[in-house]
Ligand SMILES: Cc1cc2nc3c(=O)[nH]c(=O)nc-3n(C[C@H](O)[C@H](O)[C@H](O)COP(=O)(O)O)c2cc1C
């Protein structure tokens with residue numbers, strides 16, 4: 188028995204099939220693992236390695252490069268507060284301090300009930316609505332201390348579960364179709380098309396020469 | 400200078416309800432550009448784009464048509480659309496991805512046809528959860544509509560498109576790091592030469608990398624012709640472009656404007672654009688093109704928004720993001736925060752970038768926190784000079800990618816413009832703005 192449940196395993200195989208080389212699916216599979224488990228577990232790393240036919244160390248070593256992959260459990264809601272330049276100019280650093288006090292955890296910490304993890308984010312590309320907060324990478328922009336308090340309250344009460352799925356769920360929209368055309372066929376098509384174009388160009392040139 | 404009547408190209412119809420759906424996109428003429436492109440030869444499509452003189456919108460400003468023509472001949476080649484947008488204060492691609500995903504897909508397919516690639520990928524920044532969902536949804540719709548896949552719109556052109564999520568690493572926006580990441584590896588930039596993507600790209604095959612906004616221009620260019628595009632703007636800076644305005648303005652946001660015709664003063668002060676400085680304060684400085692760019696003072700307000708015009712004045716239009724700082728802004732803190740970002744995001748391959756960013760960050764923080772020493776300002780300039788010798792513009796390259804040499808921009812600008820404020824931090828042992 189592998190670590191992935193049958194549905195996740197099926198989706199993993201579909202993802203791998205989208206790429207010319209299986210290893211390209213590494214990041215999508217790590218996201219999938221976090222969707223199942225909430226974080227990137229050693230068991231999931233083993234399974235991804237098997238699926239991609241590489242070593243677990245290669246999976247772990249790659250995943251550790253990326254901020255979104257958590258090798259330790261995080262809260263159900265990961266709150267990211269941006270403090271980069273545009274948000275800083277609009278009170279982002281003070282907002283981060285406020286959330287830290289409100290939750291009673293230091294930046295990087297998780298609340299005792301496992302509900303919230305707080306992190307300081309780099310620019311989240313919504314700077315026109317600074318300061319910017321994400322919860323599980325869903326945007327809550329132009330926040331104030333009051334609105335962020337309300338947000339935390341609503342999350343704790345489970346009021347936002349439609350908008351904010353549990354941590355790890357990134358993409359709820361499945362790709363409906365696999366690849367439509369095998370590469371060998373495409374290579375042949377491109378070659379034929381290019382030969383046909385050259386032939387047409389040659390004929391056109393001949394025609395012109397014939398006229399002149 | 401003025402705000403012109405130029406049409407909106409990439410942001411057209413973006414405020415329509417459900418602009419991200421196929422239904423809404425078709426209602427405003429969506430996919431007509433692709434249909435027209437498929438009735439032309441790939442060379443004719445490439446020629447129109449060349450005529451448009453469309454400069455890349457990802458930061459480096461290289462002409463898209465020229466880049467395509469450099470694609471090495473090979474049976475297998477790829478297209479990758481760069482939607483990793485993480486340059487601080489840049490938030491245009493994020494908006495296009497969430498609200499106009501079909502235009503990106505249509506543009507990607509036009510590029511794929513012109514360059515006759517085997518497959519195309521759209522690499523989307525991992526933190527854009529909604530954007531990834533919208534783009535995947537749009538791609539599903541596009542497949543059902545036969546805009547992508549086998550025999551597109553009944554033509555003999557077939558190509559598949561894949562939406563690929565990133566996972567949180569600024570450096571993956573750099574095109575060779577992005578390709579490494581797309582190969583399932585750590586996002587380490589490759590050394591150029593030889594690893595120019597158009598020569599040796601994804602899995603070693605020739606690859607075109609184009610920015611999300613760049614490809615979003617293609618449907619319009621094909622529908623209206625390259626000449627109509629190059630009639631907008633001036634000189635090398637043709638067409639329109641999104642300027643992302645943030646910081647201490649009344650009306651921050653993304654504004655699509657005709658290139659060169661509008662000035663920074665218009666962008667920041669015009670009532671229909673930035674609306675002036677917030678809370679009735681005065682402008683202190685602004686960053687003209689993303690945090691890798693050197694800063695400008697109020698004396699540069701009348702420069703036009705054009706690539707060459709900004710370049711000739713010692714900075715760059717870069718990613719098109721303008722950050723406005725009012726007279727209550729501490730320049731030490733602002734430059735420190737930008738340095739902190741680069742230090743956090745340096746991939747660590749090159750010594751000047753990895754070590755230099757750490758030194759600079761620590762020294763800047765010490766000054767901001769009131770523990771700076773009188774020699775620190777010279778120390779900062781010295782470390783900056785080691786990363787980008789002679790501190791000129793554009794910076795000299797000492798590293799594998801240009802992240803490293805971009806680090807000095809904000810520090811050197813802040814020191815050159817506000818050295819007295821650095822000195823005050825050191826002398827008083829505190830930040831005067833605290
Ligand atoms: C550190 C660094 C980060 C970059 N980030 C991005 C990015 O987020 N999005 C982007 O399109 N280009 C980014 N670029 C530029 C790309 O390397 C590349 O030039 C661009 O994607 C090419 O597309 P274009 O020609 O259409 O502009 C970055 C470059 C560097 C050096």
Ligand code: SF4
Pocket residue numbers: 570587588744745746747748749750752753798799800801802803804
């Ligand atoms: S300059 Fe910095 S980010 Fe770029 S490759 Fe070198 S260490 Fe990595």
Ligand code: FES
Pocket residue numbers: 269270271272273274275309310311312313314317318319487488489
């Ligand atoms: S600086 Fe905070 S979202 Fe860009």
